[in-house]
Amino acid sequence: MERRSFLKAAGVGLASSAVAAPAIAQTSPEIKWRMASSFPKSLDTIYGSGELVARRVAELTDNKFQIRVFAAGEIVPGLQVLDAVQAGTVECGASASYYYVGKDRTFAFETGVPFGLTSRQQNAWLYHGGGMALMREFFAGYNIINFPSGNTGAQMGGWFRKEIKSIKDLQGLKMRIAGIGGEVMRALGAVPQQLAGGDIYPALEKGTIDATEWVGPYDDEKLGFYKVAKNYYYPAFWEGGTTITSYVNLDHWNKLPKLYQSAFETACAEANLDMQAKYDVLNIGAIKRLVGAGTQLRPFPKDVMLAAQTAAFKLYEDTAAENPKFSKVYRPWKAFREDIQLWWKVAEFNFDAFSLNNPLKK
Numbered sequence: 001m002e003r004r005s006f007l008k009a010a011g012v013g014l015a016s017s018a019v020a021a022p023a024i025a026q027t028s029p030e031i032k033w034r035m036a037s038s039f040p041k042s043l044d045t046i047y048g049s050g051e052l053v054a055r056r057v058a059e060l061t062d063n064k065f066q067i068r069v070f071a072a073g074e075i076v077p078g079l080q081v082l083d084a085v086q087a088g089t090v091e092c093g094a095s096a097s098y099y100y101v102g103k104d105r106t107f108a109f110e111t112g113v114p115f116g117l118t119s120r121q122q123n124a125w126l127y128h129g130g131g132m133a134l135m136r137e138f139f140a141g142y143n144i145i146n147f148p149s150g151n152t153g154a155q156m157g158g159w160f161r162k163e164i165k166s167i168k169d170l171q172g173l174k175m176r177i178a179g180i181g182g183e184v185m186r187a188l189g190a191v192p193q194q195l196a197g198g199d200i201y202p203a204l205e206k207g208t209i210d211a212t213e214w215v216g217p218y219d220d221e222k223l224g225f226y227k228v229a230k231n232y233y234y235p236a237f238w239e240g241g242t243t244i245t246s247y248v249n250l251d252h253w254n255k256l257p258k259l260y261q262s263a264f265e266t267a268c269a270e271a272n273l274d275m276q277a278k279y280d281v282l283n284i285g286a287i288k289r290l291v292g293a294g295t296q297l298r299p300f301p302k303d304v305m306l307a308a309q310t311a312a313f314k315l316y317e318d319t320a321a322e323n324p325k326f327s328k329v330y331r332p333w334k335a336f337r338e339d340i341q342l343w344w345k346v347a348e349f350n351f352d353a354f355s356l357n358n359p360l361k362k
Contacts, residue, residue, distance in 0.1 A: 028062070028064045028257070030064050030066075031066070031256070031260065032067075033065075033066070033090075033091035033092055033252070034067070034068055034075065034091060035054065035067050035069045035070065035090065035091070035092045036070050036081045036085070036092075036093045036094075037050045037078075037094040038072050038078040038079065038093075038197075039071065040072055040073075042223075043223075045275060045278050045279055046215065046244060046275070048275075049094060049150040049246075049271045049274075049275050050149075050246070052267070052271045053094075053267045054067035054267075056271075057263050057267045060266065061263050064260075065264075067091075067092065073196075075089070075090060078095075078196035078197065079196055081093035081094070081099075081247070082100050082142070082144070082247060085247040085248065085249050086142045086143050088143075088249050088252070092249065092252075094245070095244070095247065096111045096243075097110040098178055101183075104138075104326070105323065106325045106326045107138075108179050108180045109329050110139075111242055111243050111244075112238075112239050112240060113179075113181075113316075114237055114308065114312040115237055115309050115313070116333075117337060118153075118154065119153045119154070119242075119276055120241070121337075122151065123148070126243070129336045129340075130336070131333065131336070134329045138328075138329065139247075140250065143249060143250045144247045144248065144249065144250060145250055145253050146245050146248075147246045147268035148244075148268065148272045149244055149272055150243070150244035150271050150272055150275030151242060151275055151276045152215050152216060152241075152276065153216070153241060153242075153280060154239070155214075155235070155239040156213070156215070156216050156232060156234050157213060157232075157236045157237070158232075158233055158236065159213075159229035159231065160173075160211040160233060162210070162231070163231050163298065164300065164301065165301060166301050167188055167189070170185070170189045170190045170304070172189065172190075173190045173191065174193055174209045174210045175191070175193065175210060175212065175213070176195045177190075177212075177213050177238070178194055181213075181236070181237075181239065182194065183315060184308050185238075187311035187315070188308060193208075197214065197223070200212050200223060200225075204225060204228050205228045211229065215279075216279060217282075217283045217287040218279060218282040218283050220232075220290075221286045221289060226293055226294070226295050230294060230295060230296050231296050232295045232296060233298050234298075234299060237305060238308075246268050246271075316330055
C-alpha cells in the first residue's frame, strides 16, 4: 500500500474513533442513586446484599451507574425504607417486605409467611411459578418494582429468657417478631413487638422484651443475644426461606437505560444466590461457638408448632375473604405450595432425611 493511501485510511479510522466515542458516551449516561437499607452495617451478610448489588451494577456499566448504600437510620429509619422508595426520597432500597404488613398483609408473601416455602421453593415460585408477576402487580400500586436480592434460608426460632415447655409459656410473652409471624404468635398468646435490628439487643437486655427472633447463628452472634438469653429455639416456622428485596421507585426505574436495568436485575439475582451460600457457610462456625458459650439449643414443643400452623392458615383464609389483593396472591401461592411439597416428598426430603439420620461412623 502506498504511504498516502495508508495515511488516508488511517485518517478515516481515527476520525471514526473520534466520532464513535462521544456517541457511546451519550448512550451511557452517568447516573448516581442512593439505596436506603433496613439493616445496620454490622450485619455484613444481610446489609452486604445491597453493597454487592451496588458493586456489580458499577462493574457491569463501566462505573457509569453508581449506587451508594446507606445503613438503617442514615437517611431513614430501618422500617421506613419502602415509604422512602415509594415517595422517591431515595431511588432504591433494601429491605424485607414483611416489615410492611401493617399496610397490607400481602407484602408478606414476597418475603415469606409462616409454614410457607423453603428458600428454593420460594425462588421457584417467584422466578418460574408465577409469584413475581403477582408481586410486581401488587408493588406497582406503591410505585415500586421489586427484585429478590437475597435469602437467609430457614431461620432460627429465636432467643428466649425462659424455657418454653408448652404453649402456656407463651402467654403474655413479649417477643420481637416481624410480619405475619407476629400475628400468629399473638394468636398463641404472645405479645409481638416490631423493632429494627439495631434496637433489639438493648430491649432484650433491659427486659423490655422477653424474647426475640432475628436470622440465624451468624447474625445473632454478632448482635450478642446469647449474652442475655440462653435458650435458642428452632425452627422459625414463620421463616422457612426469607427473601430480602431490592425496591426501586418506578419513576426512576422507567428512566433508566435498558442496559442499566439489565445490570441492576442481574446484580440482584447474583445477590440472591450469594446471600444464602454465605450464610450456609458462616452459620456452621457460629452455631458451634454459641453452643460453646453456653447457649441451649431447644426445639419448639409440638403443641406450639401445631397450634401455630392452625392459626397461620386460619389467618390466611380470613384475610383472603376480606382482602382481594391478598386473595389474588394467596390462592395461587397455596396451590403452588401443595404441588411443590408433593415433589419434595419424593426426592429432596428423603435424601436429606437419610443423610441426617444416618451419619457416617467416625
